Amino acid sequence: MSVVAQVAVVVAALVHVVVWICEAFLIGRVHQSMFGQPAQDVPAIRLWAFGVGFYNLFLACGLVAGLVALHTGQELVGRTLIFYISWFMLAGSVVLAVADQLALSRKRNSAWGGVAAEGIPPLVVLLFA
Template identity: 45%
Template sequence: MLVAGLIAAGLAAAVHVYIFYLEAFAWTRPRTRSTFGTSEQEAVTTRPLAFNQGFYNLFLAIGTVIGIVVIAAASEPVGSGLVLLATGSMLAAAIVLAGSDPTKARAAAVQGAFPLIAVVLLLIHLAG
């Protein structure tokens, strides 16, 4: 379960790095606007907020990767705590997104699927 959980966590981190790129660097591009359902004017107006939000996603990805490295190199309990904190935060953000705007359910599923799998598998591993 540990290896599968860490693979899911790594995929969650990769998704969040991609979201970081979209929010921090490609926010006003037509394809990104289409992905997030924003007009050109909305994208220009919200660019500073999206830039900041992008970094939140990057930091969660970094925390996940650090946790994976710590598990592999030194300490499973410490690394597992880091991975669970980061992926749990990703999952919580997806739940908030889906709950705050049901039209964003697809985006929430993309954002939260790998973190959910990672959290469940890591908790099963730790309980066993």
């Protein structure tokens, strides 16, 4: 796997770790700036955000496990994990883009930063692997 793809794996994992921390533990602080949710909605979304935050952590862990496998002689296992999770993340960014266009939680065209952060690193992985 190319160096560019491996760097993109690390970037994708880091993005998902940051989002895990924000969703699972800092939702009361980042609700408006990161997710466009007013303070009065935080109690209603806290459980959802906690769970989704951990999904992001598990995705990051899968990418890290794939890199470890790749570098410890288990190339097929590593590539399989990295490809599957990269496709999963890319599909998640498409779902976020669709939700944004449907204005499901805030006004339309306000989630493109999240779409890019979630989708570009795994797309780079898939293009350069």
